[in-house]
Amino acid sequence: MSKKINWGIIGAGKIAGKFATDLATLPEAHLYAIASRSEPKAADFAQKHGFQKAFSSYESMLQDPMVDAVYIATPHVYHCQHTLMALDYKKAVICEKPFAMNTREVQEMVAKAKAKDTFLMDALWTLCLPHILKAKEIVESGQLGKIVSVKADFGFRAQFDPKSRLFDRNLGGGSLLDIGIYPLLFSLFFLGKPQKITAVAKIGTTQIDEECAIFLSYDSGQTANLHSTLLARTPTEAHIYCEKGFIHIPTQFHKPVSAIHILEYEDLKETVVPFDNQSIGYKYEARELMRCLQDGKKESDLVPLQFSLDLMELLDEIRSQIGLVYPRHD
Numbered sequence: 110m111s112k113k114i115n116w117g118i119i120g121a122g123k124i125a126g127k128f129a130t131d132l133a134t135l136p137e138a139h140l141y142a143i144a145s146r147s148e149p150k151a152a153d154f155a156q157k158h159g160f161q162k163a164f165s166s167y168e169s170m171l172q173d174p175m176v177d178a179v180y181i182a183t184p185h186v187y188h189c190q191h192t193l194m195a196l197d198y199k200k201a202v203i204c205e206k207p208f209a210m211n212t213r214e215v216q217e218m219v220a221k222a223k224a225k226d227t228f229l230m231d232a233l234w235t236l237c238l239p240h241i242l243k244a245k246e247i248v249e250s251g252q253l254g255k256i257v258s259v260k261a262d263f264g265f266r267a268q269f270d271p272k273s274r275l276f277d278r279n280l281g282g283g284s285l286l287d288i289g290i291y292p293l294l295f296s297l298f299f300l301g302k303p304q305k306i307t308a309v310a311k312i313g314t315t316q317i318d319e320e321c322a323i324f325l326s327y328d329s330g331q332t333a334n335l336h337s338t339l340l341a342r343t344p345t346e347a348h349i350y351c352e353k354g355f356i357h358i359p360t361q362f363h364k365p366v367s368a369i370h371i372l373e374y375e376d377l378k379e380t381v382v383p384f385d386n387q388s389i390g391y392k393y394e395a396r397e398l399m400r401c402l403q404d405g406k407k408e409s410d411l412v413p414l415q416f417s418l419d420l421m422e423l424l425d426e427i428r429s430q431i432g433l434v435y436p437r438h439d
């Protein structure tokens with residue numbers, strides 16, 4: 110059997126806890142280390158999730174030669190800095206979304222990974238989920254004809270707190286980078302890069318986008334209609350409308366779902382494709398990283414670095430249209 114991968118996590122927050130819960134279900138993963146800025150927080154997290162070691166600084170964990178792979182789970186604005194630091198220690202890195210705050214930062218991360226000859230992956234877990242890969246397979250089979258348009262949304266009502274990660278501009282707040290990124294990556298995955306982008310947003314009192322609507326169009330005539338909001342719960346589902354039928358991914362499309370639905374227009378035939386035992390969904394990206402390491406690969410085919418660059422370029426363009434500025438990064 111191949112060697113187990115020793116995982117380290119940077120930042121003992123909410124998503125780190127969910128990721129650790131899923132990681133514990135993978136036999137090839139060893140829950141090795143957690144790093145927090147706070148010693149008691151690291152110790153609590155280690156005890157709760159069964160990590161062997163707890164570090165009270167991020168860098169001290171990276172100095173441990175036993176750590177093979179690092180999951181970065183800090184707020185957006187630190188992703189670039191923490192990724193560069195982990196790559197400097199030659200750790201394989203999977204970093205939470207958004208990968209960074211802008212394209213320049215992503216370019217720096219990719220260049221560092223290449224210079225260090227080290228694995229780097231954007232934690233776009235949605236692209237590793239079986240139902241998304243199945244939808245792609247159905248589209249590529251041609252069964253439904255060509256894609257005409259894609260529609261996806263993501264919205265929930267967030268408690269307004271100007272100091273929270275979601276509303277504080279200094280922590281990278283806003284709907285676009287936090288949740289709008291999912292409809293956007295969905296359209297990028299199915300349609301590729303658009304030729305024209307039109308975006309409008311409601312900018313709130315903390316100068317972040319509380320709501321954002323995006324329309325993408327392609328020289329091929331295809332379109333994408335995308336929406337994110339922190340002000341209301343929306344269906345958070347996705348449709349891929351094709352010439353002969355559509356695929357519907359029910360709420361919440363970016364997470365594991367129990368089924369996807371296909372409707373063929375001619376005879377109104379509905380097919381349900383079920384998905385079982387998918388867990389909370391983070392194990393797929395973790396497994397992808399470990400598979401790549403076992404195969405000696407430096408990047409994932411499921412989430413290639415070019416995809417991350419393309420996605421960030423779209424985010425940059427949308428931000429420039431809606432006037433969303435992150436002063437410490439832009």
Ligand SMILES: NC(=O)c1ccc[n+]([C@@H]2O[C@H](COP(=O)([O-])OP(=O)(O)OC[C@H]3O[C@@H](n4cnc5c(N)ncnc54)[C@H](OP(=O)(O)O)[C@@H]3O)[C@@H](O)[C@H]2O)c1
Binds near residue numbers: 206
């Ligand atoms: N893939 C997904 O489904 C998903 C879901 C939620 C969030 N995320 C992403 O994961 C990242 C973290 O989100 P979260 O919801 O887990 O946030 P969170 O609960 O606030 O946790 C972030 C952690 O980052 C560390 N940190 C370092 N510097 C910080 C600072 N100045 N302020 C606050 N925290 C700081 C803290 O850990 P220590 O105190 O232990 O150092 C904190 O617990 C975000 O970029 C978000 O986009 C992804």
